[in-house]
Amino acid sequence: MKQIPVKQLARTLHIQILRHNPCDPQSEPRLQTFELEEADAMTLFIALSDIRENQDPSLQFDFVCRAGICGSCGMIINGRPGLACRTLTKDLPDRITLAPLPAFELIGDLSVNTGKWMRGMSEQLETWVHSQGLEQASIDTLEATMEPELAEQLYELERCIECGCCIAACGTAQMREDFIGAVGLNQITRFQLDPRDQRSDADYYQLVGDDSGVFGCMTLLGCEDMCPKQLPLATQIAFLRRRMASV
Amino acid sequence: MQIIYTDVLVIGGGLAGQRAAIGAKRRGHDVIVLSLVPAKRSHSSAAQGGMQASLGNCLGAAGDNEDIHFTDTVRGSDWGADQEVVRMFAHTAPKAIRELTAWGVPWNRVQRGDHEITVNGEKQTVTEADAAHGLITSRNFGGTQKWRACYVSDGTGHAMLYTMSNQAIAENIPVHERMEAMALIHEDGRCCGAIVRNLMTGELLAYVAKATCIATGGFGRIYRVSTNAVINEGMGAAIALETGIATLGNMEAIQFHPTGIFPAGILVTEGCRGDGGLLLDAQEHRFMPDYEAEKAELASRDVVSRRMEEHIAAGHGAQSRFGEHLWLDIRLLGKQHINTNLREVKEICQYFLGIDPVTQLIPVRPAQHYSMGGVRTNHRGESPQLRGLFSAGESACWDMHGFNRLGGNSVAETVVAGMIVGETMADFCDSTAGALNISTALVEKFGRRQQQLLSGISDTGGSESAFELLKLMQETMTGNVGIFRHGERLQEAVTTLQSLQQRSQHIRLRSSAAGANPELVAAYRVQRMLKLAQCVAYGALQRTESRGAHFRADYPQRNDLEWMRRTLATWPDKNAMLPTLDYETLNIMNMEIPPGWRGYGAKDYIEHPDTARRQQQIDSVLQGMEGANRHTQQETLMPFKHLLPPHLRGNNQRLGDEQ
Numbered sequence: 012m013k014q015i016p017v018k019q020l021a022r023t024l025h026i027q028i029l030r031h032n033p034c035d036p037q038s039e040p041r042l043q044t045f046e047l048e049e050a051d052a053m054t055l056f057i058a059l060s061d062i063r064e065n066q067d068p069s070l071q072f073d074f075v076c077r078a079g080i081c082g083s084c085g086m087i088i089n090g091r092p093g094l095a096c097r098t099l100t101k102d103l104p105d106r107i108t109l110a111p112l113p114a115f116e117l118i119g120d121l122s123v124n125t126g127k128w129m130r131g132m133s134e135q136l137e138t139w140v141h142s143q144g145l146e147q148a149s150i151d152t153l154e155a156t157m158e159p160e161l162a163e164q165l166y167e168l169e170r171c172i173e174c175g176c177c178i179a180a181c182g183t184a185q186m187r188e189d190f191i192g193a194v195g196l197n198q199i200t201r202f203q204l205d206p207r208d209q210r211s212d213a214d215y216y217q218l219v220g221d222d223s224g225v226f227g228c229m230t231l232l233g234c235e236d237m238c239p240k241q242l243p244l245a246t247q248i249a250f251l252r253r254r255m256a257s258v
Numbered sequence: 259m260q261i262i263y264t265d266v267l268v269i270g271g272g273l274a275g276q277r278a279a280i281g282a283k284r285r286g287h288d289v290i291v292l293s294l295v296p297a298k299r300s301h302s303s304a305a306q307g308g309m310q311a312s313l314g315n316c317l318g319a320a321g322d323n324e325d326i327h328f329t330d331t332v333r334g335s336d337w338g339a340d341q342e343v344v345r346m347f348a349h350t351a352p353k354a355i356r357e358l359t360a361w362g363v364p365w366n367r368v369q370r371g372d373h374e375i376t377v378n379g380e381k382q383t384v385t386e387a388d389a390a391h392g393l394i395t396s397r398n399f400g401g402t403q404k405w406r407a408c409y410v411s412d413g414t415g416h417a418m419l420y421t422m423s424n425q426a427i428a429e430n431i432p433v434h435e436r437m438e439a440m441a442l443i444h445e446d447g448r449c450c451g452a453i454v455r456n457l458m459t460g461e462l463l464a465y466v467a468k469a470t471c472i473a474t475g476g477f478g479r480i481y482r483v484s485t486n487a488v489i490n491e492g493m494g495a496a497i498a499l500e501t502g503i504a505t506l507g508n509m510e511a512i513q514f515h516p517t518g519i520f521p522a523g524i525l526v527t528e529g530c531r532g533d534g535g536l537l538l539d540a541q542e543h544r545f546m547p548d549y550e551a552e553k554a555e556l557a558s559r560d561v562v563s564r565r566m567e568e569h570i571a572a573g574h575g576a577q578s579r580f581g582e583h584l585w586l587d588i589r590l591l592g593k594q595h596i597n598t599n600l601r602e603v604k605e606i607c608q609y610f611l612g613i614d615p616v617t618q619l620i621p622v623r624p625a626q627h628y629s630m631g632g633v634r635t636n637h638r639g640e641s642p643q644l645r646g647l648f649s650a651g652e653s654a655c656w657d658m659h660g661f662n663r664l665g666g667n668s669v670a671e672t673v674v675a676g677m678i679v680g681e682t683m684a685d686f687c688d689s690t691a692g693a694l695n696i697s698t699a700l701v702e703k704f705g706r707r708q709q710q711l712l713s714g715i716s717d718t719g720g721s722e723s724a725f726e727l728l729k730l731m732q733e734t735m736t737g738n739v740g741i742f743r744h745g746e747r748l749q750e751a752v753t754t755l756q757s758l759q760q761r762s763q764h765i766r767l768r769s770s771a772a773g774a775n776p777e778l779v780a781a782y783r784v785q786r787m788l789k790l791a792q793c794v795a796y797g798a799l800q801r802t803e804s805r806g807a808h809f810r811a812d813y814p815q816r817n818d819l820e821w822m823r824r825t826l827a828t829w830p831d832k833n834a835m836l837p838t839l840d841y842e843t844l845n846i847m848n849m850e851i852p853p854g855w856r857g858y859g860a861k862d863y864i865e866h867p868d869t870a871r872r873q874q875q876i877d878s879v880l881q882g883m884e885g886a887n888r889h890t891q892q893e894t895l896m897p898f899k900h901l902l903p904p905h906l907r908g909n910n911q912r913l914g915d916e917q
Contacts, residue, residue: 032771032772032773033773034458034459034460034771034772034773034774035771035772035773036772038772051579051580052521052522052580052610054610063725063776063777064723064725065725067769068725068767068768068769068771068776068777068780069769069771069775069776069777070776071773071774071776073295074488075295075299075300075301075487075488075489076299076301076303076304076487076488077487077488077524078304078524078525078606078610079605079606079609079610080303080304080413080416080602081295081298081299081300081301081303081304081487082298082299083295083296083299097609097610099609099610099612118436118458119458119773124458125296126295126296126297126298126299126435126436127296127435129296129298130296130427130433130435133423133424133427134427137428138424138427139361139362139421139424139425139427139428140360140361140362140421140424142360145360145361146284148360150353150354150356150357150360151353151356151908151909151910151911152356152911153393153911153912153913154313154355154356154359154360154393154394155359155360156367156391156392156393157364157365157367157392158367158392159366159367159368159369159391159392159395162364162365162366162367162410163364163366163411163598165364166364166366166410166411166413166417169364169410169413169416169417169420170413170416172298172303172416173296173298202362205362205364207360207362208362
């Protein structure tokens with residue numbers, strides 16, 4: 012498989028980043044542009060690391076798995092929320108604008124506190140299996156059976172990585188601080204589907220039956236359009252709304 | 259400096275840390291978990307293919323039990339593991355998975371009826387029994403005799419971690435996120451918590467605890483090419499080492515995973531090969547059967563990775579602009595299978611390589627993947643040297659993996675270790691030894707020391723770049739302390755690392771940004787990573803044999819005569835340029851399975867005289883026990899149940915057993 016080498020001029024990328032360090036009382040939010048020569052198979056993870064190492068070591072951003080699995084690196088990339096680690100620069104124009112996800116507390120530059128937000132959501136919605144006598148259940152005996160198809164459906168909803176892109180893309184979330192968004196509503200539908208969870212629809216209504224929950228959704232569909240895991244968020248919200256409206 | 263008091267401090271919010279936290283909390287102790295990142299983003303979430311537990315539900319798993327899991331794990335370890343710990347693990351793994359099932363993990367289940375599977379490149383039809391329908395199913399993995407890896411598609415770690423984290427939230431366990439433990443506070447051989455840095459504000463604070471558990475995962479980022487997350491820099495192991503008292507075990511035992519995508523090193527699961535995927539070379543020839551007639555692609559990871567590199571060195575690698583690699587072929591599994599059971603793999607291929615694995619080959623090459631070594635503990639997870647210090651999961655060396663870990667045994671280990679070490683810590687806190695007598699002056703002293711260290715870095719007057727030193731270290735490790743090791747290259751690595759250690763004392767910070775300052779973070783971490791790297795390189799240099807993943811081209815035989823020993827590293831003098839190495843003997847006469855051939859890989863090893871003696875002893879014991887059940891036989895050879903917390907001692911029920 013011989014390839015004829017073709018000399019191509021590498022692009023110079025102009026990466027404009029919304030900078031602000033809340034720890035520094037002198038810091039004012041500002042846009043700063045970095046120039047960077049594009050490399051083969053360059054992702055925004057590689058580009059931002061390069062900028063930090065070679066141009067501005069104070070630049071803040073969050074990467075963990077750098078494989079699209081952990082949900083740490085959600086940011087606004089040319090106006091759209093997405094996972095920076097798996098965004099290839101070759102799919103973007105020469106001029107790239109990066110901003111932190113809105114609706115979350117800013118830690119600095121591109122780093123936002125999604126963890127605190129998600130923990131709050133989990134506590135509020137009690138996103139765990141509610142089952143009597145869980146601590147006393149035997150772990151020596153055969154596990155309870157589950158239909159294989161149901162297990163697959165549960166995983167489909169559980170693939171959410173809590174990256175925050177759906178919140179950043181949500182009209183309601185920009186206006187209502189207490190809106191639990193698609194990430195929260197999807198989790199409710201996940202536990203609703205799970206026979207191990209003994210909560211009833213009336214219980215779920217207590218959690219999401221108002222404007223901070225399922226009735227706050229304006230069906231703008233930004234969540235589903237922007238979900239990096241392509242979760243069926245709009246369908247799940249519609250389904251949940253119907254269930255909750257009939258409680 | 260703010261001081262926070264708790265009973266149990268768990269450093270690390272992955273599967274092991276959170277399970278240990280839940281255990282201690284349920285016993286009535288206050289627990290705080292510290293995590294570098296939001297807990298659900300921990301590296302546990304990156305585990306893809308499965309969790310080993312001998313449930314024996316599906317056809318490929320029929321007849322599986324703890325004995326076979328034990329045997330596979332001991333062979334996998336190349337007899338480097340502590341066999342009592344492996345027994346405890348194999349026995350508890352089914353309980354761990356059943357507990358997680360009750361908590362909500364949506365494990366894939368057995369579907370009754372006919373299924374098409376791919377074995378050795380050929381399609382076969384198998385029929386699952388009615389009785390197994392709806393129980394947890396499992397897939398094939400390397401180095402195992404049974405299909406034992408229970409899975410949730412190929413997002414097993416993600417599903418497990420979310421369930422575990424949600425359970426910890428349900429139990430009201432606080433997780434202090436974006437917190438980095440900088441030093442263990444200790445006095446007179448007693449650990450009493452940690453000095454911690456807030457990675458959002460840069461502030462230092464102290465956590466005082468009766469029991470402190472390191473559950474910080476591995477340290478793969480000392481290598482350039484690693485599947486590990488960028489946070490896997492081994493800071494937990496490093497602060498244990500920096501006490502000068504706690505030991506690190508078998509740091510030279512580093513696993514390289516056969517299928518990191520090339521060149522990024524991102525993992526694609528062993529499940530690809532377990533489900534029937536093949537490794538091909540530049541000519542698209544399936545080469546593994548040429549080397550490993552029996553297990554082919556499904557020999558243990560150390561063997562497959564070595565064979566791959568051997569094959570590339572023999573000139574069979576595919577060429578690319580980034581260098582040479584081999585191919586992973588999962589096309590034969592079909593679209594349906596890939597879209598349901600290997601969907602994360604598909605996404606990774608799509609986003610990072612721009613290919614569709616349903617129709618295209620995946621470029622792969624071995625990449626650093628796992629740290630078998632870590633904070634040395636006993637079978638209960640306690641540091642033998644530093645009272646009040648515990649460790650669980652990849653950060654620990656208790657030591658169930660020896661010199662090679664089997665795929666799927668790590669996520670299983672995290673939960674099992676958490677279940678055991680959580681109890682150990684609760685026992686410790688309940689005992690008189692758990693009482694803590696600590697002066698705030700001591701806490702302040704440790705806090706001041708960290709403060710001085712940080713301001714010292716900002717003011718060295720030097721000119722070195724932390725990022726540059728990190729790169730040089732990573733290059734050295736990948737280049738000289740990789741899959742094939744040699745005395746000369748290792749010596750070169752040790753010398754280079756020493757010079758980097760020296761240079762790391764002269765870092766110049768270009769930024770004095772308020773807050774955590776990422777450059778300062780890189781600077782203090784690289785100093786610590788260099789010490790860990792030195793433990794690996796120097797330990798590898800001293801170990802003049804080949805065992806599991808540690809392969810010395812100049813000493814290609816496993817040498818049981820001289821090396822049935824575990825390496826223990828300490829760093830008693832903080833200005834020293836090398837760790838102090840010590841060794842503890844693995845006693846063959848206590849083993850349930852004395853050293854032998856693994857069933858794959860080289861058959862060439864130097865035997866220890868005890869091996870024959872112990873085998874004879876075992877044979878004669880078993881001869882006198884004909885007719886006894888397997889539990890009684892096992893109990894006679896190497897009792898282990900007394901080592902487990904009482905509630906984990908029961909036998910595991912399987913399909914067909916009486917309740």
